[in-house]
Amino acid sequence: MARLQRTISEFIGERTAPIVEPTAPIAECVEQMKASGHSCVLVVEGGALVGIFTGRDFVNRVLAERRSVHETSVGEVMTGEPEQFAPSDCISYAINRMAVRGFRNLPIVEDGRVITALSVHDVIAHLSSVFAEIAELEADASEESMEEWFDTGGGG
Amino acid sequence: MVSNELVDVTIARIPHRRPVLAGRDQPVGELVDRLAASKRGSVIVIDDDGRVLGMFTERDVKHRLDFRDESWREVLVGDVMTVDATAIHESATFADALALMRDRRRRHLPIVGANGRVDGVLSIRDLLRFVVRHYPDHFLNLPPGPKHETSSRWGG
Numbered sequence: 001m002a003r004l005q006r007t008i009s010e011f012i013g014e015r016t017a018p019i020v021e022p023t024a025p026i027a028e029c030v031e032q033m034k035a036s037g038h039s040c041v042l043v044v045e046g047g048a049l050v051g052i053f054t055g056r057d058f059v060n061r062v063l064a065e066r067r068s069v070h071e072t073s074v075g076e077v078m079t080g081e082p083e084q085f086a087p088s089d090c091i092s093y094a095i096n097r098m099a100v101r102g103f104r105n106l107p108i109v110e111d112g113r114v115i116t117a118l119s120v121h122d123v124i125a126h127l128s129s130v131f132a133e134i135a136e137l138e139a140d141a142s143e144e145s146m147e148e149w150f151d152t153g154g155g156g
Numbered sequence: 157m158v159s160n161e162l163v164d165v166t167i168a169r170i171p172h173r174r175p176v177l178a179g180r181d182q183p184v185g186e187l188v189d190r191l192a193a194s195k196r197g198s199v200i201v202i203d204d205d206g207r208v209l210g211m212f213t214e215r216d217v218k219h220r221l222d223f224r225d226e227s228w229r230e231v232l233v234g235d236v237m238t239v240d241a242t243a244i245h246e247s248a249t250f251a252d253a254l255a256l257m258r259d260r261r262r263r264h265l266p267i268v269g270a271n272g273r274v275d276g277v278l279s280i281r282d283l284l285r286f287v288v289r290h291y292p293d294h295f296l297n298l299p300p301g302p303k304h305e306t307s308s309r310w311g312g
Contacts, residue, residue, distance in 0.1 A: 027223065030218050030223075033218060034218055034219055039214065039215070055197075055214035055215065055217070055218055056197060056214060058214070058217065058218065059188055059191055059192055059197075059214055059217055060191075060192040060195075063188045063192075063217070064188055064189050064191075064192030064193075065192075069223045092294055092295055095284060095287065095288065095295060096288055096295045098281070098284050099281065099284035099285040099287065099288040099295070100285070100288065102281050104263070104280070104281075120263070120280050120281075120284075121258075121261055123284075124254065124257055124258050124280060124283075125258055127254060127258075127283075127287070128163075128251070128254060128255075128258075131162065131163060131287075134291055134294055137294075
């Protein structure tokens with residue numbers, strides 16, 4: 001079960017997600033996303049995570065709503081109090097949240113300290129190895145159940 | 157080599173959505189509004205025969221438009237789209253889609269039928285959702301980490 005029990009910390013890319021204050025203008029957040037290659041910024045106040053702002057939010061909450069990229073602060077349009085994940089959480093848990101809730105960037109926080117964001121691309125890069133693990137597990141499970149069957153039914 | 161039933165599933169059997177389609181001479185302001193209204197992340201740009209010319213995504217919005225004034229709304233999508241006719245055939249497999257998304261860092265792939273026309277779009281979330289439903293024992297009812305409270309059957 002090694003791969004499924006691998007932790008989020010093993011999947012995090014090398015470049016960390018940008019961190020901004022709630023007062024940062026949207027234009028600055030977009031520049032930071034572009035420079036970092038991440039599709040989100042993490043919003044931190046007094047060291048604590050208070051929100052996340054993504055490329056999707058930029059389209060939906062800024063551009064489509066005709067807000068100014070210079071006069072709007074990220075604190076006005078971010079998703080506040082996002083679900084947080086720990087580096088020690090299972091990768092299968094992160095995959096569940098991405099699938100079920102549609103999250104593509106998960107804030108990673110350790111003991112209150114904001115580390116980075118796990119992107120859906122980080123997960124996808126490793127998904128085929130996760131499948132291999134599941135396939136092995138299921139093969140093992142069916143072998144075990146067969147052995148059990150022969151043990152109980154052998155009669156000898 | 158991963159050998160299990162999921163990786164061989166064809167794209168046609170993976171639930172996916174109707175695409176947002178546009179011709180290359182449509183203004184991006186209009187498309188941004190359509191993306192927001194339909195809660196999508198990409199527009200597939202097609203020619204008169206319904207064949208893929210490129211994609212216009214949140215990434216193109218961030219990287220290729222200039223937001224100093226509102227004139228960006230009038231820019232034609234054909235001038236700022238990612239010119240890439242990559243598409244996946246409906247008879248291709250889950251594993252093919254995963255590899256394409258991983259190798260090209262794509263979150264969306266146009267799905268084409270036998271006639272070469274676009275008739276769907278496959279997203280990374282569609283793939284993850286399919287995985288989670290296919291292997292419920294591994295991805296549902298997960299033991300949450302100590303920092304997560306279980307509030308639903310999804311484990312989060």
